[in-house]
Amino acid sequence: MTDTTANGAAGSQPDSGPMLAADGTPLKVSLARALRRQKLRALMLIAPLLLFIVITFLAPIGDMLFRSVENNIVPETLPRTVVALEQWDPESGEAPGEAVFEALQADLLIAAEKKIHTRLGSRLNYETPGISSLFRKSGRRVDDMEQGPYKPQFLKIDEDWGDVEIWRTIKRYSGAYTAGYFLASVDMEYGADGPQLKPEDERIYLTLLWRTILLSTVITVSCILLGYPVAFLLANLPLRTSNVLMILVLLPFWTSLLVRTSSWIVLLQQQGVINDTLVTLGLVGDGGRLELMHNEVGTIVAMTHILLPFMILPLYSVMKTISPSYVRAAKSLGANDWTAFWRIYFPNTVPGIGAGAVLVFILAIGYYITPELVGGTSGIFISNRIAYHISSSLNWGLAAALGVVLLALILVFYWLYDRIVGVDNVKFGG
Amino acid sequence: MSGLQPYSSPAQVAWYYGFRLICALIFIFLILPILVIIPLSFNASDFFTFTKEMLALDPDGYSLKHYNDFFTNSDWQTALANSVRIAPMATLLSTALGTLAAIGLSQSHVPFRGAIMAALISPMIVPLIISAAGMYFFYSRIGLQGTYWGVVLAHAALGTPFVIITVTATLVGFDRSLVRAAASLGANPVRTFVKVQMPLILPGVISGGLFAFVTSFDEVVVVLFVGSASQKTLPWQMFTGLREQISPTILAVATVMVTVSILLLTTLEILRRRSERIRGLSPG
Numbered sequence: 001m002t003d004t005t006a007n008g009a010a011g012s013q014p015d016s017g018p019m020l021a022a023d024g025t026p027l028k029v030s031l032a033r034a035l036r037r038q039k040l041r042a043l044m045l046i047a048p049l050l051l052f053i054v055i056t057f058l059a060p061i062g063d064m065l066f067r068s069v070e071n072n073i074v075p076e077t078l079p080r081t082v083v084a085l086e087q088w089d090p091e092s093g094e095a096p097g098e099a100v101f102e103a104l105q106a107d108l109l110i111a112a113e114k115k116i117h118t119r120l121g122s123r124l125n126y127e128t129p130g131i132s133s134l135f136r137k138s139g140r141r142v143d144d145m146e147q148g149p150y151k152p153q154f155l156k157i158d159e160d161w162g163d164v165e166i167w168r169t170i171k172r173y174s175g176a177y178t179a180g181y182f183l184a185s186v187d188m189e190y191g192a193d194g195p196q197l198k199p200e201d202e203r204i205y206l207t208l209l210w211r212t213i214l215l216s217t218v219i220t221v222s223c224i225l226l227g228y229p230v231a232f233l234l235a236n237l238p239l240r241t242s243n244v245l246m247i248l249v250l251l252p253f254w255t256s257l258l259v260r261t262s263s264w265i266v267l268l269q270q271q272g273v274i275n276d277t278l279v280t281l282g283l284v285g286d287g288g289r290l291e292l293m294h295n296e297v298g299t300i301v302a303m304t305h306i307l308l309p310f311m312i313l314p315l316y317s318v319m320k321t322i323s324p325s326y327v328r329a330a331k332s333l334g335a336n337d338w339t340a341f342w343r344i345y346f347p348n349t350v351p352g353i354g355a356g357a358v359l360v361f362i363l364a365i366g367y368y369i370t371p372e373l374v375g376g377t378s379g380i381f382i383s384n385r386i387a388y389h390i391s392s393s394l395n396w397g398l399a400a401a402l403g404v405v406l407l408a409l410i411l412v413f414y415w416l417y418d419r420i421v422g423v424d425n426v427k428f429g430g
Numbered sequence: 431m432s433g434l435q436p437y438s439s440p441a442q443v444a445w446y447y448g449f450r451l452i453c454a455l456i457f458i459f460l461i462l463p464i465l466v467i468i469p470l471s472f473n474a475s476d477f478f479t480f481t482k483e484m485l486a487l488d489p490d491g492y493s494l495k496h497y498n499d500f501f502t503n504s505d506w507q508t509a510l511a512n513s514v515r516i517a518p519m520a521t522l523l524s525t526a527l528g529t530l531a532a533i534g535l536s537q538s539h540v541p542f543r544g545a546i547m548a549a550l551i552s553p554m555i556v557p558l559i560i561s562a563a564g565m566y567f568f569y570s571r572i573g574l575q576g577t578y579w580g581v582v583l584a585h586a587a588l589g590t591p592f593v594i595i596t597v598t599a600t601l602v603g604f605d606r607s608l609v610r611a612a613a614s615l616g617a618n619p620v621r622t623f624v625k626v627q628m629p630l631i632l633p634g635v636i637s638g639g640l641f642a643f644v645t646s647f648d649e650v651v652v653v654l655f656v657g658s659a660s661q662k663t664l665p666w667q668m669f670t671g672l673r674e675q676i677s678p679t680i681l682a683v684a685t686v687m688v689t690v691s692i693l694l695l696t697t698l699e700i701l702r703r704r705s706e707r708i709r710g711l712s713p714g
Binding site: 035038039041042043044045046048049050052053054056057058059060061062063064065067226229230233245247248249250251252254255256257258259260261262263264265266267269271272273276305308309337362365366367368369372373383386387390391396399400403406407410411414 | 442445449450452453457459461463464466470477479523527528530531533534535537539540541546549550552553555556557559560561562563564565566568569571583584586587590594644647648650665668669672673676680681684687688691692695698
């Protein structure tokens with residue numbers, strides 16, 4: 001390759017040293033520079049969006065995840081008490097001594113002035129119910145305290161200040177970080193000897209998580225069962241017919257989620273279209289109208305309908321690529337219709353099923369709107385609980401911890417999806 | 431497999447029709463819920479179900495009063511105006527940024543391609559409630575919560591993955607030698623992009639933009655958290671309407687929105703056919 005002298009007329013240059021580019025730099029250097037420039041150009045094109053996503057999306061997510069372990073409120077509101085409590089041994093079975101109460105009086109005085117003691121109270125109330133009112137009451141009266149031993153004065157305000165359990169909670173949550181929210185999100189609590197599961201009848205989050213997974217699985221399986229025949233039909237009909245039928249799949253896909261949810265409310269409610277039809281036909285009595293909404297049935301039916309296109313479209317695009325000659329070959333070798341389908345055609349569609357199933361499952365597990373509107377109490381998902389903790393109970397740490405659990409679950413399936421289909425190969429609308 | 435042959439056995443004939451019947455039922459399941467709200471939106475009474483008059487096709491059973499309510503009620507009109515103000519801006523942002531990034535990502539040498547792609551696609555994967563919660567906390571800190579731009583930025587972030595995916599798919603079929611040809615004829619990179627590359631990938635860009643538009647126009651969860659009452663959008667109004675005071679006006683709004691989605695679908699179908707024709711993929 002370096003032999004430029006083969007052409008005699010151009011052979012003025014002696015054949016030694018590296019090959020040079022037109023401007024005299026060695027070709028290797030020049031190529032490396034070009035490659036670097038190309039990489040830089042690609043990155044320059046990507047950079048604006050990457051920056052945008054990092055600021056508007058990834059930073060908020062990270063910020064929220066951080067909230068699931070953050071616990072600054074205790075050390076910030078009660079700095080002196082936290083230090084004084086270090087000397088106290090919860091195993092002693094007695095409330096801490098005068099030194100801690102003196103620190104508590106100083107901290108509470110400042111906190112009550114800034115009116116932040118109630119916030120701390122409600123924070124600790126998540127862990128031990130009753131603390132909130134204790135702090136509110138003491139914050140009101142701390143101003144009137146006299147000089148001198150503070151412990152008896154606090155005990156006079158409320159006997160609970162002598163309760164070891166209260167002090168155990170304050171000491172446990174005196175660090176700037178806590179695993180408490182995560183324990184709560186999987187129904188655990190600090191017991192006498194380390195973390196333990198809550199009593200069986202108080203395990204709401206594990207139940208909810210399990211229900212979310214179970215309902216999402218049911219929805220995914222229904223989507224496979226309903227989507228497979230339709231995709232098969234679409235892939236095997238002549239293009240002209242299948243294009244028309246495809247509209248019936250794409251129209252729901254493009255219709256607003258809320259429109260579809262409201263039509264399911266119209267159909268499913270007690271005075272709704274389905275019940276009315278059944279009553280008119282005499283299949284059920286007017287008193288025996290079916291409970292189709294505000295339970296699991298409503299969530300499953302409505303979400304299967306909403307997510308079905310996400311199953312049909314990947315299945316269809318996989319089935320489109322399967323050559324019909326495979327099945328013909330199988331039949332010519334003596335296979336009957338069923339064998340040809342089950343042994344030849346079906347195995348070829350498994351990647352499509354996998355792609356569709358993971359996509360539907362990922363989408364289903366994080367759903368919020370539809371379960372909220374048609375799910376009642378027994379058909380809601382973990383997302384609804386997260387929303388509840390953010391907007392109603394204001395237990396943001398727990399909401400964040402539940403979010404981390406949900407996100408971890410999704411990432412596992414996303415990784416699976418990436419392995420099966422690759423993120424780059426996602427396609428919409430056929 | 432698909433056709434019915436003269437020599438097919440009775441079982442095969444039965445299966446052929448049986449299978450079509452099953453498929454017909456599934457198609458009905460897909461489309462009926464959307465169609466059923468259209469006649470109901472013309473209901474003269476305030477019920478969510480067919481009245482006797484409607485079933486008898488009595489003209490008195492039908493009316494336009496719910497549409498009238500939608501077009502005169504200030505709540506609905508504000509919501510519509512907000513949606514119309516927010517969605518196009520979010521679409522513009524995500525389409526512009528997304529198209530540039532997709533072109534960058536489709537170059538042959540991109541360092542950390544996998545990681546970058548994962549980061550850019552993440553708004554599509556992360557459940558909306560988590561995005562909404564994170565944005566609510568973070569945007570409150572930087573003073574964007576409850577502002578027009580807060581909602582626009584949030585929606586733009588949610589829309590970009592769709593733009594990237596559709597534009598990347600279009601770029602797969604793009605012939606790179608055309609860029610080189612343009613450059614060899616003396617066009618600078620900007621001119622090459624505007625005159626050669628852009629017209630060819632335009633169908634992909636437009637359908638990506640439509641996806642971004644629908645994402646924003648249809649989005650409830652994030653706007654519920656990031657927006658305040660003055661950013662109330664159409665889906666937000668529908669959501670509260672469905673949850674609190676169920677009024678049949680929702681059905682009229684839903685019908686209007688179904689019409690909009692039919693228009694969108696038609697546009698996309700035309701674009702897809704055009705793009706396939708340009709790339710020589712289909713004979714039509």
